[in-house]
Amino acid sequence: xxxxxxxxxxxxxxxxxxxxxxxxxxxxxxxxxxxxxxxxxxxxxxxxxxxxxxxxxxxxxxxxxxxxxxxxxxxxxxxxxxxxxxxxxxxxxxxxxxxxxxxxxxxxxxxxxxxxxxxxxxxxxxxxxxxxxxxxxxxxxxxxxxxxxxxxxxxxxxxxxxxxxxxxxxxxxxxxxxxxxxxxxxxxxxx
Amino acid sequence: xxxxxxxxxxxxxxxxxxxxxxxxxxxxxxxxxxxxxxxxxxxxxxxxxxxxxxxxxxxxxxxxxxxxxxxxxxxxxxxxxxxxxxxxxxxxxxxxxxxxxxxxxxxxxxxxxxxxxxxxxxxxxxxxxxxxxxxxxxxxxxxxxxxxxxxxxxxxxxxxxxxxxxxxxxxxxxxxxxxxxxxxxxxxxxx
DNA sequence: CAATCTTGGCTAAGTGCCTTAGCTTTAAGG
DNA sequence: CCTTAAAGCTAAGGCACTTAGCCAAGATTG
Numbered sequence: 315x316x317x318x319x320x321x322x323x324x325x326x327x328x329x330x331x332x333x334x335x336x337x338x339x340x341x342x343x344x345x346x347x348x349x350x351x352x353x354x355x356x357x358x359x360x361x362x363x364x365x366x367x368x369x370x371x372x373x374x375x376x377x378x379x380x381x382x383x384x385x386x387x388x389x390x391x392x393x394x395x396x397x398x399x400x401x402x403x404x405x406x407x408x409x410x411x412x413x414x415x416x417x418x419x420x421x422x423x424x425x426x427x428x429x430x431x432x433x434x435x436x437x438x439x440x441x442x443x444x445x446x447x448x449x450x451x452x453x454x455x456x457x458x459x460x461x462x463x464x465x466x467x468x469x470x471x472x473x474x475x476x477x478x479x480x481x482x483x484x485x486x487x488x489x490x491x492x493x494x495x496x497x498x499x500x501x502x503x504x505x
Numbered sequence: 506x507x508x509x510x511x512x513x514x515x516x517x518x519x520x521x522x523x524x525x526x527x528x529x530x531x532x533x534x535x536x537x538x539x540x541x542x543x544x545x546x547x548x549x550x551x552x553x554x555x556x557x558x559x560x561x562x563x564x565x566x567x568x569x570x571x572x573x574x575x576x577x578x579x580x581x582x583x584x585x586x587x588x589x590x591x592x593x594x595x596x597x598x599x600x601x602x603x604x605x606x607x608x609x610x611x612x613x614x615x616x617x618x619x620x621x622x623x624x625x626x627x628x629x630x631x632x633x634x635x636x637x638x639x640x641x642x643x644x645x646x647x648x649x650x651x652x653x654x655x656x657x658x659x660x661x662x663x664x665x666x667x668x669x670x671x672x673x674x675x676x677x678x679x680x681x682x683x684x685x686x687x688x689x690x691x692x693x694x695x696x
Numbered sequence: 697c698a699a700t701c702t703t704g705g706c707t708a709a710g711t712g713c714c715t716t717a718g719c720t721t722t723a724a725g726g
Numbered sequence: 727c728c729t730t731a732a733a734g735c736t737a738a739g740g741c742a743c744t745t746a747g748c749c750a751a752g753a754t755t756g
Contacts, residue, residue, distance in 0.1 A: 320734095342714090343714065353736080354713085355714095355715080355716085355717095359734075364715090459680040461661060461666070467650075467657070469609075469660065480645045492650060492688075493687075496683035496687055500683065508750095511704080535743085545742090546708095546743095550705075555742085698755100703751085709746085712741105717737085718735100719737100722731105722733075
């Protein structure tokens with residue numbers, strides 16, 4: 315049997331592609347193995363199991379998303395940065411419907427790259443918010459608020475939760491515009 | 506064998522309880538059957554299968570949530586109504602961690618009760634927003650925004666996505682306060 | 697009251713997926 | 727060339743869902 319020459323990198327990357335095609339929930343070791351041209355148990359030479367694969371996929375997707383968010387916001391500030399980052403966020407979710415859900419997995423403390431990716435993603439959001447003049451606990455509150463809004467919208471959209479025919483793009487931009495207003499006069503007490 | 510005397514009602518209700526105990530993802534026909542004291546295939550006399558059970562659970566949970574949201578907001582308006590409804594929403598998610606995820610399932614058009622429950626939930630949100638003077642497409646946009654914020658926050662919280670030690674209750678109330686500000690001067694063009 | 701019929705339970709069996717154990721063979725390195 | 731680590735493989739077990747088909751409990755009806 316000629317060896318296929320897999321390693322963890324190639325396995326996880328193909329898993330990401332497959333997830334985008336069939337959906338995160340439908341990502342299965344069986345499908346991945348057949349896609350890679352090996353028998354299912356062979357995958358265990360590269361990944362500890364299905365859950366570990368999901369974790370590695372999460373690390374990959376989180377890193378990608380963090381990079382795209384950061385890139386979008388670089389050189390901008392305030393509402394400009396906010397809009398650019400929000401658009402990048404939703405765009406990533408659209409382009410990678412299978413990877414996006416993986417980004418919500420809590421980083422595995424045992425995987426430094428995963429932890430670092432999570433920190434970069436949250437840090438990117440926080441940086442934009444500090445650009446609004448927010449400090450201290452207000453940054454934490456506002457970061458949580460923005461993450462909630464972005465994640466909630468993207469998730470509901472992906473689930474088909476917006477039944478009405480009204481333009482979803484418009485709704486998203488209105489949401490971001492309203493967050494912009496909120497951040498400019500954040501209700502917090504400061505510390 | 507003495508009959509246990511199940512019907513769809515009792516099965517779905519027990520599924521809801523079990524889901525709250527073990528989590529929505531861990532809700533399994535096997536566990537449900539053993540909990541009810543019957544063999545697994547017996548459940549098929551009352552429910553068409555695992556997916557149908559999830560759908561019925563969704564209908565139940567959505568109806569409960571809609572009722573609690575409506576009840577919380579009754580007799581209030583503006584920021585009062587918004588805060589009461591938002592608190593009821595998050596409170597439901599806390600009390601029913603297994604049912605809450607089910608509420609995000611898109612209502613099954615073939616299940617009138619499910620459809621009606623979904624309409625009640627969205628209608629409750631929309632009613633509060635109309636209390637802010639919003640009309641037309643603005644109501645749609647703002648409803649989507651509020652649902653996104655609530656769902657996103659609750660989901661991230663449940664997933665353990667808020668790593669920092671800062672008070673999560675406070676963050677939630679800040680989020681709601683910021684939405685209140687947004688709705689009072691909604692950025693929309695109106696129609 | 698007895699015969700009948702519906703129905704809610706059961707066992708048996710098949711599928712798909714994940715996982716572990718243990719073997720074989722490739723290909724790299726001394 | 728020989729050795730050996732690693733990358734494949736087959737075999738087998740576990741758990742979940744589903745379908746098929748049987749049987750008895752209990753309601754219905756004459």
